[in-house]
Amino acid sequence: MKENQIHQLYFDNVDRPVRSINRRNFIKKLGGGLIIVFSLSSFAFKSRSEDDHDKRSDEELDLNAYLRIKEDGTVDCYTGKIEMGQGVITSLAQVLAEELEIPMNTINMVMGDTELCPYDAGTWGSLTTRFFDPLLRAAAAEAKAELLKLASIQLQCAESELMNKDGFIVSKTDAKRKVSYAELTKGQKIVKTISAPPKLKKAEDFKTIGKPIISTDAIKKVTGQAVYTSDIQLPGMLYAYLKRPPAHGAGLKSLDVSRAQSIPGVTIINEDGLVAALHNDPLIAEEAMVKMKAEWDIPEAKADTISIFEHILQTADSSRTTEEKGNVAAGLQEAENIVEANYLDGYKAHASIETHAATAKFEGDKLVMWASTQTPFGTREAVADALNIPLEKVHIKQIFIGGGFGGKIYNQQAIECAKLARLTGKPVQVAWSRQEEFMYDWFRPAAVVKVKAGVQNNGRLSAWNFDIYCAGPRGTQDFYNIPNVKTQVFNGKNVHPFATGAWRAPGNNTTTFARESHIDVVADSLGMDPLEFRLLNIEDPKIRKTLQLAKETFGYTAAKTGANRGCGIAIGADAGTIVVLVAEVEVNPETGVVRPLRMVCAQDMGQVVNPHGAIVQTEGGLTMGLGYALYEDIEFTGGAVETQNFDTYDIAKFAVTPPIECVFVDDMNAPPQGGGEPAIITVGGAIANAVYHACGARVNQMPITPQRILEALA
Amino acid sequence: MEQISFSLNNKTVKVEANPNDILLWVLRTKLGLTGTKYGCGIGFCGSCTILVDGEAMRSCGMAVSEVAGRQVTTIEGLAIGDKLHPVQESFVMHDAQQCGYCTPGMIMNAVGLLNNNPNPSREEIIEGMNENLCRCGSYRRITDAVESAAKQMNGGSNK
Numbered sequence: 001m002k003e004n005q006i007h008q009l010y011f012d013n014v015d016r017p018v019r020s021i022n023r024r025n026f027i028k029k030l031g032g033g034l035i036i037v038f039s040l041s042s043f044a045f046k047s048r049s050e051d052d053h054d055k056r057s058d059e060e061l062d063l064n065a066y067l068r069i070k071e072d073g074t075v076d077c078y079t080g081k082i083e084m085g086q087g088v089i090t091s092l093a094q095v096l097a098e099e100l101e102i103p104m105n106t107i108n109m110v111m112g113d114t115e116l117c118p119y120d121a122g123t124w125g126s127l128t129t130r131f132f133d134p135l136l137r138a139a140a141a142e143a144k145a146e147l148l149k150l151a152s153i154q155l156q157c158a159e160s161e162l163m164n165k166d167g168f169i170v171s172k173t174d175a176k177r178k179v180s181y182a183e184l185t186k187g188q189k190i191v192k193t194i195s196a197p198p199k200l201k202k203a204e205d206f207k208t209i210g211k212p213i214i215s216t217d218a219i220k221k222v223t224g225q226a227v228y229t230s231d232i233q234l235p236g237m238l239y240a241y242l243k244r245p246p247a248h249g250a251g252l253k254s255l256d257v258s259r260a261q262s263i264p265g266v267t268i269i270n271e272d273g274l275v276a277a278l279h280n281d282p283l284i285a286e287e288a289m290v291k292m293k294a295e296w297d298i299p300e301a302k303a304d305t306i307s308i309f310e311h312i313l314q315t316a317d318s319s320r321t322t323e324e325k326g327n328v329a330a331g332l333q334e335a336e337n338i339v340e341a342n343y344l345d346g347y348k349a350h351a352s353i354e355t356h357a358a359t360a361k362f363e364g365d366k367l368v369m370w371a372s373t374q375t376p377f378g379t380r381e382a383v384a385d386a387l388n389i390p391l392e393k394v395h396i397k398q399i400f401i402g403g404g405f406g407g408k409i410y411n412q413q414a415i416e417c418a419k420l421a422r423l424t425g426k427p428v429q430v431a432w433s434r435q436e437e438f439m440y441d442w443f444r445p446a447a448v449v450k451v452k453a454g455v456q457n458n459g460r461l462s463a464w465n466f467d468i469y470c471a472g473p474r475g476t477q478d479f480y481n482i483p484n485v486k487t488q489v490f491n492g493k494n495v496h497p498f499a500t501g502a503w504r505a506p507g508n509n510t511t512t513f514a515r516e517s518h519i520d521v522v523a524d525s526l527g528m529d530p531l532e533f534r535l536l537n538i539e540d541p542k543i544r545k546t547l548q549l550a551k552e553t554f555g556y557t558a559a560k561t562g563a564n565r566g567c568g569i570a571i572g573a574d575a576g577t578i579v580v581l582v583a584e585v586e587v588n589p590e591t592g593v594v595r596p597l598r599m600v601c602a603q604d605m606g607q608v609v610n611p612h613g614a615i616v617q618t619e620g621g622l623t624m625g626l627g628y629a630l631y632e633d634i635e636f637t638g639g640a641v642e643t644q645n646f647d648t649y650d651i652a653k654f655a656v657t658p659p660i661e662c663v664f665v666d667d668m669n670a671p672p673q674g675g676g677e678p679a680i681i682t683v684g685g686a687i688a689n690a691v692y693h694a695c696g697a698r699v700n701q702m703p704i705t706p707q708r709i710l711e712a713l714a
Numbered sequence: 715m716e717q718i719s720f721s722l723n724n725k726t727v728k729v730e731a732n733p734n735d736i737l738l739w740v741l742r743t744k745l746g747l748t749g750t751k752y753g754c755g756i757g758f759c760g761s762c763t764i765l766v767d768g769e770a771m772r773s774c775g776m777a778v779s780e781v782a783g784r785q786v787t788t789i790e791g792l793a794i795g796d797k798l799h800p801v802q803e804s805f806v807m808h809d810a811q812q813c814g815y816c817t818p819g820m821i822m823n824a825v826g827l828l829n830n831n832p833n834p835s836r837e838e839i840i841e842g843m844n845e846n847l848c849r850c851g852s853y854r855r856i857t858d859a860v861e862s863a864a865k866q867m868n869g870g871s872n873k
């Protein structure tokens with residue numbers, strides 16, 4: 001790969017490096033044209049991710065993205081957000097094309113490059129569509145208005161007589177009177193901010209949004225031209241293989257590198273905890289790593305796959321109440337029936353097909369790096385800290401990312417790579433093996449949810465006590481109109497034997513599974529239909545409407561749908577979106593094997609900006625969700641992660657993915673909500689309930705394995 | 715080290731390698747074709763799928779010497795100039811890729827499948843693709859894409 005190719009990876013049009021730290025400087029360094037700068041805080045679209053970063057100056061936070069109509073008429077949009085398969089690179093460009101009335105192929109999205117793009121805390125939490133879309137539209141509208149103003153002077157024609165069309169401003173009465181955006185911005189440098197709140201265009205007026213479009217991205221992906229971090233090959237680059245301990249918390253007792261060192265061309269590094277073999281042939285580097293002999297002190301295991309739940313209940317020593325309504329103790333006392341159960345969920349891996357990777361080189365005293373990360377700016381900071389160099393000396397570049405799901409928020413591989421690049425003085429690539437990926441993942445935590453519900457004979461829920469151990473409260477706000485509710489979250493510092501972190505809709509997969517399973521159990525205890533029971537208790541008109549839509553689309557009449565067949569319902573709320581899933585399964589009573597037959601998912605995500613994109617994301621989430629509901633479980637003994645590859649970690653595959661139907665309560669007057677995460681949270685509960693109605697097995701632990709089903713039936 | 719020669723995307727290549735070197739890494743590093751991806755290294759994900767004499771194989775489990783004298787096709791060799799292979803085109807039309815990392819392996823596996831069975835039923839497609847993993851959950855779109863590519867390659871007629 002040639003030097004200039006490397007510089008131009010992913011986008012060809014990235015010409016003007018600018019710094020993001022200071023707004024004034026930032027704008028000064030931008031090239032000519034019409035520039036609209038804008039921020040998430042413009043219209044109180046303030047997000048949690050920003051609060052987390054309050055140490056940053058207001059000035060920096062104040063600029064989250066900008067749009068530049070260049071002097072050649074093409075449009076650059078710069079944002080610190082990243083594309084990792086969720087499709088925002090296309091949907092954001094669509095929004096721009098739509099609002100600016102320009103062809104898609106004149107738009108250049110530049111994302112997540114720490115020198116070209118303004119600061120961004122990270123891409124997660126389904127925030128991109130939710131917060132970014134309306135702003136981008138407002139920015140585009142601002143640009144359009146400015147262009148109209150310029151054109152009216154140039155064409156000597158009132159603004160009301162003009163319209164935008166395909167990159168031109170054209171007279172409404174005389175199509176020959178027109179001027180292109182390029183001509184208008186030539187020699188100009190106009191910097192503007194958004195002055196009016198976003199006005200959303202109506203769906204019937206959409207030209208670009210909602211149409212399946214062929215992105216340049218797609219062509220690169222199907223031809224193998226899309227470059228991911230581990231595809232970069234720099235001149236003189238060394239591939240690094242790190243010697244890993246057999247368990248988390250293990251200490252290095254002794255190391256013998258003599259056999260590794262005798263391999264010609266191998267560089268061995270053993271410094272401040274970093275033990276690595278490097279070579280310009282990855283196969284030789286790996287061989288050398290294997291030949292290093294290490295002995296380890298392994299700490300005593302405190303928990304394993306089976307005992308972890310007991311361990312969690314015993315070691316979680318901090319608690320906080322996240323919701324309290326009425327008096328739950330009194331409510332339970334007065335209840336005519338009490339139903340109690342514990343729900344368990346094991347550790348899950350993110351298991352992106354692309355493992356963590358980083359490629360880095362020093363240019364003088366400056367580190368240039370590509371990293372498969374959801375947080376390019378966080379990575380820059382972590383790397384600068386690790387090397388003890390100023391932020392300005394680290395540049396994280398834009399690159400394709402092979403899936404994230406919350407697993408690429410953390411940056412260990414980038415730090416390893418940066419250190420090795422400095423220690424060896426050569427360009428270095430660290431690309432984790434699948435085994436390393438399983439070992440160093442920040443797993444979705446194992447969790448326990450204890451539920452105690454009070455219900456009257458007429459089916460009205462009267463009390464709800466929800467104790468969540470090791471999963472967060474996201475999405476647990478009561479929507480069943482229960483008068484007495486108490487939700488508590490319990491945690492502890494030393495609960496988990498390895499790192500845990502955010503996994504697509506953090507916490508909400510576990511708690512939605514627990515709540516929706518329990519709602520079914522309560523309905524069943526009164527002999528009520530699970531759908532009717534939900535309608536009886538839910539007043540929120542939006543949720544009722546979404547539930548009705550799911551019911552009609554599925555054609556629901558009863559939870560039992562045939563011999564060994566049943567369907568299950570789960571309702572969830574996440575990132576402002578309401579999800580109702582109806583899943584139908586068939587269970588083989590001899591083997592306990594579950595065959596998903598059909599999924600119908602209804603969502604209220606406010607205005608659906610990009611229906612096609614929303615469907616793709618929903619299908620993806622539901623498919624991924626089948627994995628955690630039915631198969632995925634990390635096996636371990638203490639800090640030793642025994643699940644090391646896909647031979648023992650089953651994710652959803654072709655054959656188990658049923659037909660999926662997605663429908664939306666399309667509320668054109670509501671702001672758009674998150675689409676990347678919500679649907680997945682309902683899969684566990686819907687499948688658990690479907691399994692119960694199919695065969696009578698109530699399984700309170702995910703994954704819902706054949707063995708657990710057979711045990712429940714016995 | 716030995717010199718091993720084979721046809722790669724219709725051109726003869728000679729590569730200096732140990733006969734036991736894993737084909738995936740020879741393709742990616744020695745021959746610079748990085749479209750073929752590593753996902754698991756043990757034959758369980760399919761990201762590394764290539765064609766050997768028209769048949770889909772997993773390059774992470776093959777020694778480079780196994781392809782000596784044979785015809786190897788990688789994702790880079792599927793399109794002819796700017797003209798995409800019907801399967802590639804169909805993937806684009808069906809939005810069958812999200813992050814795109816599994817995509818080259820999916821496409822190569824699908825092409826191999828259609829080489830063996832030009833007129834597969836939907837069930838045969840699912841069965842033939844089942845050992846390729848996609849964490850983004852694009853399975854249904856991929857199945858649709860392969861189904862319609864098959865139709866197109868058969869001149870629009872599909873039983």
Ligand code: FES
Nearest residue numbers: 753754755760774
């Ligand atoms: S890398 Fe070859 S099958 Fe996974």
Ligand code: FES
Nearest residue numbers: 812813816848850
């Ligand atoms: S598209 Fe991301 S793994 Fe398949």
